[in-house]
Amino acid sequence: MSHPAPSITSSPYFTSLITVFLLVVLLGAGGAAYPGFLSLQVMFNLLIDNAFLLVIAVGMSFVILSGGIDLSVGSVLALTTMICAYMLQTWHWNPVLVIVVSLAIGTVFGAAQGALIHYFKLQPFIVTLAGMFLARGLCYLISINSITIDDPFFVAMSQTQLPIGDCFISPGALIAVALLAVAIYVAHCTPFGRAIYAVGGNEQSALMMGLRVARTKVLIYAFSGFCAALAGVLFSFYMLSGYGLHAQGTELDAIAAVVIGGTLLSGGYGYVAGALTGVLVLGSIQTLIAFDGTLSSWWTKIVIGGLLFIFCVVQRVMTMRGNKK
Amino acid sequence: MTTNLSAPVLELRGISKAFTGVQALNGVSLNLYPGEVHTLMGQNGAGKSTLIKVLTGVYTPDSGEIVLAGRSIQPQSTLDAQNLGISTVYQEVNLCPNLSVAENIFIGRYPRKLGRIDWAGMARQASELLERMQIRIDVTLPLAHYPLAIQQMVAISRSLLVSAKVLILDEPTSSLDEKEVDLLFSVLRGLREQGMAILFVTHFLDQTYAISDRITVMRNGEREGEYLVGDLSRVDLVNKMVGAVATGEAPATAVETPSEGTGQSRFQSFLRAVGLGRKGALQPMDLEIRQGELLGLAGLLGSGRTEAARLLFGADKADTGTITIEGKACNFASPRDAIGAGIGFCSEDRKHEGAILDLSVRENLILALQARMGIMRAIPLKRQQQLAEEYVKALGIKTASIETPIGSLSGGNQQKVLLARWLVTDPKLLILDEPTRGIDVRAKQEIMDYVAALCKKGMSILFISSELPEVLRVSDRIVVMRDRKQGGEYPRGALDETSVLHVIAAGDTHVS
Amino acid sequence: AKPLVIGFSQVGAESEWRTANTVSIKDAAKKEGITLKFADAQQKQENQVKAIRSFIAQRVDVIAFSPVVESGWDTVLREAKRANIPVILTDRAVNVSDPSLYVSFLGSDFVEEGRRAGRWLVERQKKTPDAVLNIVELQGTVGSAPALDRKKGFEEVIAGNPKLKVIRSQTGDFTRAKGKEVMEAFLKAEGKKINVLYAHNDDMAIGAIQAIEEAGLKPGKDILVISIDGVKGAFEAMIAGKLNVTVECNPLLGPQLMQLAKDVVAKKPVPKRVVTQEGVFPAEVAAKEFPNRKY
Amino acid sequence: MFVQHPLFRPLAALAILLLIDFVMIPGFFHLEIKDGHLYGSLIDIANRAAPLILAAIGMTLVIATRGIDISVGATVAISGTVAAMLVGGTMVMNNGTPEYVANTPMWIALAVAMGAALLCGAWNGALVAGLGLQPIVATLILMVAGRGLAQLFTDGQIITVYYQPFFFLGSGYLFGLPFSLYIVAAVFIVTALLLRKTALGLFIQSVGINPVAARLAGLKTAVLIFFVYVFCSACAGVAGLMITSNIKSADANNAGLLLELDAILAVTLGGTSLAGGKFSLAGSVIGALIIQTLTYTIYSLGLPPEVNMVVKSIVVFVICVSQSAEFKNMWRRAFPARGGKA
Numbered sequence A: 001m002s003h004p005a006p007s008i009t010s011s012p013y014f015t016s017l018i019t020v021f022l023l024v025v026l027l028g029a030g031g032a033a034y035p036g037f038l039s040l041q042v043m044f045n046l047l048i049d050n051a052f053l054l055v056i057a058v059g060m061s062f063v064i065l066s067g068g069i070d071l072s073v074g075s076v077l078a079l080t081t082m083i084c085a086y087m088l089q090t091w092h093w094n095p096v097l098v099i100v101v102s103l104a105i106g107t108v109f110g111a112a113q114g115a116l117i118h119y120f121k122l123q124p125f126i127v128t129l130a131g132m133f134l135a136r137g138l139c140y141l142i143s144i145n146s147i148t149i150d151d152p153f154f155v156a157m158s159q160t161q162l163p164i165g166d167c168f169i170s171p172g173a174l175i176a177v178a179l180l181a182v183a184i185y186v187a188h189c190t191p192f193g194r195a196i197y198a199v200g201g202n203e204q205s206a207l208m209m210g211l212r213v214a215r216t217k218v219l220i221y222a223f224s225g226f227c228a229a230l231a232g233v234l235f236s237f238y239m240l241s242g243y244g245l246h247a248q249g250t251e252l253d254a255i256a257a258v259v260i261g262g263t264l265l266s267g268g269y270g271y272v273a274g275a276l277t278g279v280l281v282l283g284s285i286q287t288l289i290a291f292d293g294t295l296s297s298w299w300t301k302i303v304i305g306g307l308l309f310i311f312c313v314v315q316r317v318m319t320m321r322g323n324k325k
Numbered sequence B: 001m002t003t004n005l006s007a008p009v010l011e012l013r014g015i016s017k018a019f020t021g022v023q024a025l026n027g028v029s030l031n032l033y034p035g036e037v038h039t040l041m042g043q044n045g046a047g048k049s050t051l052i053k054v055l056t057g058v059y060t061p062d063s064g065e066i067v068l069a070g071r072s073i074q075p076q077s078t079l080d081a082q083n084l085g086i087s088t089v090y091q092e093v094n095l096c097p098n099l100s101v102a103e104n105i106f107i108g109r110y111p112r113k114l115g116r117i118d119w120a121g122m123a124r125q126a127s128e129l130l131e132r133m134q135i136r137i138d139v140t141l142p143l144a145h146y147p148l149a150i151q152q153m154v155a156i157s158r159s160l161l162v163s164a165k166v167l168i169l170d171e172p173t174s175s176l177d178e179k180e181v182d183l184l185f186s187v188l189r190g191l192r193e194q195g196m197a198i199l200f201v202t203h204f205l206d207q208t209y210a211i212s213d214r215i216t217v218m219r220n221g222e223r224e225g226e227y228l229v230g231d232l233s234r235v236d237l238v239n240k241m242v243g244a245v246a247t248g249e250a251p252a253t254a255v256e257t258p259s260e261g262t263g264q265s266r267f268q269s270f271l272r273a274v275g276l277g278r279k280g281a282l283q284p285m286d287l288e289i290r291q292g293e294l295l296g297l298a299g300l301l302g303s304g305r306t307e308a309a310r311l312l313f314g315a316d317k318a319d320t321g322t323i324t325i326e327g328k329a330c331n332f333a334s335p336r337d338a339i340g341a342g343i344g345f346c347s348e349d350r351k352h353e354g355a356i357l358d359l360s361v362r363e364n365l366i367l368a369l370q371a372r373m374g375i376m377r378a379i380p381l382k383r384q385q386q387l388a389e390e391y392v393k394a395l396g397i398k399t400a401s402i403e404t405p406i407g408s409l410s411g412g413n414q415q416k417v418l419l420a421r422w423l424v425t426d427p428k429l430l431i432l433d434e435p436t437r438g439i440d441v442r443a444k445q446e447i448m449d450y451v452a453a454l455c456k457k458g459m460s461i462l463f464i465s466s467e468l469p470e471v472l473r474v475s476d477r478i479v480v481m482r483d484r485k486q487g488g489e490y491p492r493g494a495l496d497e498t499s500v501l502h503v504i505a506a507g508d509t510h511v512s
Numbered sequence C: 001a002k003p004l005v006i007g008f009s010q011v012g013a014e015s016e017w018r019t020a021n022t023v024s025i026k027d028a029a030k031k032e033g034i035t036l037k038f039a040d041a042q043q044k045q046e047n048q049v050k051a052i053r054s055f056i057a058q059r060v061d062v063i064a065f066s067p068v069v070e071s072g073w074d075t076v077l078r079e080a081k082r083a084n085i086p087v088i089l090t091d092r093a094v095n096v097s098d099p100s101l102y103v104s105f106l107g108s109d110f111v112e113e114g115r116r117a118g119r120w121l122v123e124r125q126k127k128t129p130d131a132v133l134n135i136v137e138l139q140g141t142v143g144s145a146p147a148l149d150r151k152k153g154f155e156e157v158i159a160g161n162p163k164l165k166v167i168r169s170q171t172g173d174f175t176r177a178k179g180k181e182v183m184e185a186f187l188k189a190e191g192k193k194i195n196v197l198y199a200h201n202d203d204m205a206i207g208a209i210q211a212i213e214e215a216g217l218k219p220g221k222d223i224l225v226i227s228i229d230g231v232k233g234a235f236e237a238m239i240a241g242k243l244n245v246t247v248e249c250n251p252l253l254g255p256q257l258m259q260l261a262k263d264v265v266a267k268k269p270v271p272k273r274v275v276t277q278e279g280v281f282p283a284e285v286a287a288k289e290f291p292n293r294k295y
Numbered sequence D: 001m002f003v004q005h006p007l008f009r010p011l012a013a014l015a016i017l018l019l020i021d022f023v024m025i026p027g028f029f030h031l032e033i034k035d036g037h038l039y040g041s042l043i044d045i046a047n048r049a050a051p052l053i054l055a056a057i058g059m060t061l062v063i064a065t066r067g068i069d070i071s072v073g074a075t076v077a078i079s080g081t082v083a084a085m086l087v088g089g090t091m092v093m094n095n096g097t098p099e100y101v102a103n104t105p106m107w108i109a110l111a112v113a114m115g116a117a118l119l120c121g122a123w124n125g126a127l128v129a130g131l132g133l134q135p136i137v138a139t140l141i142l143m144v145a146g147r148g149l150a151q152l153f154t155d156g157q158i159i160t161v162y163y164q165p166f167f168f169l170g171s172g173y174l175f176g177l178p179f180s181l182y183i184v185a186a187v188f189i190v191t192a193l194l195l196r197k198t199a200l201g202l203f204i205q206s207v208g209i210n211p212v213a214a215r216l217a218g219l220k221t222a223v224l225i226f227f228v229y230v231f232c233s234a235c236a237g238v239a240g241l242m243i244t245s246n247i248k249s250a251d252a253n254n255a256g257l258l259l260e261l262d263a264i265l266a267v268t269l270g271g272t273s274l275a276g277g278k279f280s281l282a283g284s285v286i287g288a289l290i291i292q293t294l295t296y297t298i299y300s301l302g303l304p305p306e307v308n309m310v311v312k313s314i315v316v317f318v319i320c321v322s323q324s325a326e327f328k329n330m331w332r333r334a335f336p337a338r339g340g341k342a
Ligand SMILES: Nc1ncnc2c1ncn2[C@@H]1O[C@H](COP(=O)(O)OP(=O)(O)OP(=O)(O)O)[C@@H](O)[C@H]1O
Pocket: B019, B020, B022, B023, B024, B042, B043, B044, B045, B046, B047, B048, B049, B050, B051, B091, B398, B399, B400, B407, B408, B409, B410, B411, B412, B413, B438, B440
């Protein structure tokens, strides 16, 4: 098409750069308004507290890039915390084995959803919505109580603070960042990653070009399931408990993070690294509100909505401007 | 030339395929020999594309056998077919618009370096590959940046990359102009020398005779016959496609004389564009379209014809210039405004900018008319059906019924429906961007006659086509575009094919 | 001197009860001249953890919070301890390996509330000693601490009485709409067999009362209605004779919390557990008590 | 053929659910006359499904344009609280008999509440159609902030309404049937007529399937998309009034919570693709009925609440899979004899 195609196509990096720029502005504004906001530890806390969200958002990026959606991730996260807690506390399994098994369960769960989506040509939204109910429901079947984890390995992972200067970072945050790095590599430097983009661009064409669409789609959802389970493990480290009500609505946060990071929900356009920006934006908004400390519950919601609004609108307007040039 | 002594590399035996309501293929057989270019011809909806899709695993045949190099095969997917050594370019461009041009060529078989994709190497190879077709573009930009013709070349390049035994090209030349076609043919000839078997679909008789060794003619889902090129005259070929008794005259050579050059003065100015331009797309140009005139827009690929048309129609916003219609200044913010002023625009990219695939023929056909009438004044169903039936008949659209989704029509028939969409609105000015793309010889003739008749009744037409002879034949006046700007304006008869090419190539040479 | 700074992480604003709780704390802080850093967690534990981390980063004097859930607080509380910031729990308890991680817990005992509801019913049953009372239960959100505890306490008490039988138990998510919807289904399925409704909070009871009325029965008479919390709506229902009893769960923790915080900072010894004063309000006293209700 | 009709599968799913109820739950189909109106499980289901049906009708059009609206629940909360606050009413004890007085005339209250809902829709529409934000983020903003606004209005309290006529909307009866059903029927019929008698249906589908082509054919795509979001919010607004009226109070935090998910689920169960384009209004209604029947069944069966979600998810999986074309093919392959004879 000779006319200017959808803005994001004409300068792929542009939106992402704007997002980063706006994030910096957001943090700067916070620093100016609240003393102590711009300390290194607060920045690290952003990563520590949102490690699980970042992991989920990475998986979600793959799914969204392929033109799908995965609503089950929050529930799979909760289910994983539950499974971990149950296996550790009731069966007293070796923690490493527990982690491996729960990651495997999450992966299989995701793959099963992917298979349903692909082979029965079902809509991702509905399949993963049912998957969301199922995973949540399974939590309650294991136990409706929360289960506290006191396994020494988990406790150590929870309480270890890796010092950086006079600040610290948690192992969970490092795992999340490592996963992000791997995911970026996979998305941009491996045929599998490119197949994801191709499927997201046009599934029919991808099929006609001879790509293994079936395998790719099942793998994408399996990966998302894996990420959700890994996030669950990180969450177990973080909270040291398994609970069916953990991480409610996290799927929406993850989707929002990915979309704010510049990825198009219709698939095919965006960067996995955008997940990090998106997560940091959401995290900074929350931190800002916590530092402010005067907002009532409803003002909290309104302000989150308002900041999201400003952010999205500025991002959009700047993108349009930039592309006109 | 083919040696019939060698065994066929690919044999189709009695292939049948039915869709709901249509027997698309009925016991079709075909032999494809190594080292030949085999052209498949037939009217729109004859079953050519379906045959190719059956052959490459997109559809499963209801009955029949596919034999490749003596072995019976049942490809389940395009991937299967590729692995078996069958490389295909389908009729509708099947590439990913979000990926870069280079990726579209290489996806599925990336050059690797230390296990990871070698981006630089890939871009280099892609550029080289396209350069062989004399296309010099930035291969790292997304495919969606480029016009359809470029996309088609990319699809072809992609298919050439595989070391295949069989290469199938379904109407690869439908939006290419002569230069590109020549380049493509020289590549194909090279491949033929190397013993590749090439199955080629086109509606252009010239191209058929220029490249084929053998022709299979299809009619109504059946094989009419298989001929050596030398044994079949053009007239015979057309008659066999159409299924009529020989009349002794090939339709393609019939010359229509729309209006005499002397009648110029009877045209009144309808639309006048002054300094119309858009940064990066079209340099400011002047254009006048007169009432009842068929104005041809000639030029090479990427010369800016489509862009000019889109600006006139308000599909893109012009940075500079003014448009006046019948003396009144107009400012089109959207296609809707242009339609309100009596303009219609049939886009060259039917898959992305024309057809609403899941909707029926009827709904597609009345869409623009309904849009113009507004949302509240729904056209009564009876009237819709009547209009649809009328145009299906007038343009010879082959469809099971007017309620069939347009997506299940053959490519050429979709094109006719989209043309009809604009004809029903009875516009004062109709902009046709490659309107006959993918339409068979006979129908093309009929459509152009139809259009010319409308012109006589006072409709203005802006006609864009990559087929120079066609432009020359039907236009009252020709504007030549070059490098995204106007390269001269010529009255009917002032140019012939060579002189146009000359103008396009050399600039403003004045031809008497 | 510098005003005392308290960081308080609230669960959310999911019910009237919670809102009253928030208001009480904010008002008390203002009255005492204490700077309150308030953070709303929107019912998510992870948000509470984030808020507590940010309180630590801001070096507040005291951290107080109403935990969304009991478990999972070890790590962040350890961080608070390392930063030498005392922690006070309100409303709900936590389950930590090291009790020194918090200095005091101020709040109601959900199990006890359940027991009180049960005891009222056991007393009531004595009036009609021969009749079997069929109970339907509207639980709170599945897995939430008040739902689990109120169920547990109630069951504990009625377990000894063979005439009291829970025949249906389903979650009503603590809301009026769900309470009504579930009660409708109960009424269709069990009909006149239902004698008692036990709802884990007033809102569900109020919704269910509407369902009972629409079924042509008289709440409070044909079906006894017991609920917990003691919000205004419940008192109105009692005055109208539609609710039999509500067990109070006092949200007005503000003044007590501020006092505790001041004591903690002044290094005075504080009790590890402060139970709030709560009553049981049967319908008979409702009219008299109604004007005293603040929420 | 009848079996190939797109509504056949959703209807069959609903029928099977009802059949299970018939077998498992005694008296499920029992209807009696109580206080001059029909009373029974079926009436409950229809009554309870009414807000969901409304939300699903609005959502169908949004989805048909390739959009999505996740702010439906927040809009429900806003319209509900606005109406409840304005109508309000006080219970005045007059010689021991309670009397009810409205604060604001009810029709004004309803009009303002609907106005608020339309504003929500206009907001969403402006963000999606005007600014070109992605529908899911555009509506996420209202989803988050809307509930906060509603709570701000009410100060976090549950607003109880003490004004009898207001209750008619959600729990009144007309000719023996719940009044809400008449509202739903009216909205459904008006929408269906609008789609049938004007070109709206054609335009919405065109925009959903191929927005670029639709624009080139002369459609006002932006106006259409804007309208669709306003319409969806209007439906949600009515649903909010209904819910508020039904429980005689407005609970800003919980009213319509997760209604958007159920509405989307209803639309998909009804056979409309989230990819936009072809849609079925009747299908969405059936989808909503399926969901409500399922919920009611779970309550009636006496299952412990822990298994609610597992049961729900499995039923959704089964319905979806059995509706897919691939499943039909597999079935045919597995039982070729029957397929051959048919
Ligand atoms: N997916 C489908 N569903 C239903 N009918 C189809 C489908 N694909 C093709 N057909 C029908 O099969 C017949 C043959 O179509 P096909 O595309 O093979 O024609 P063609 O010879 O390639 O025509 P053209 O020259 O216009 O491309 C047409 O009548 C068409 O309507």
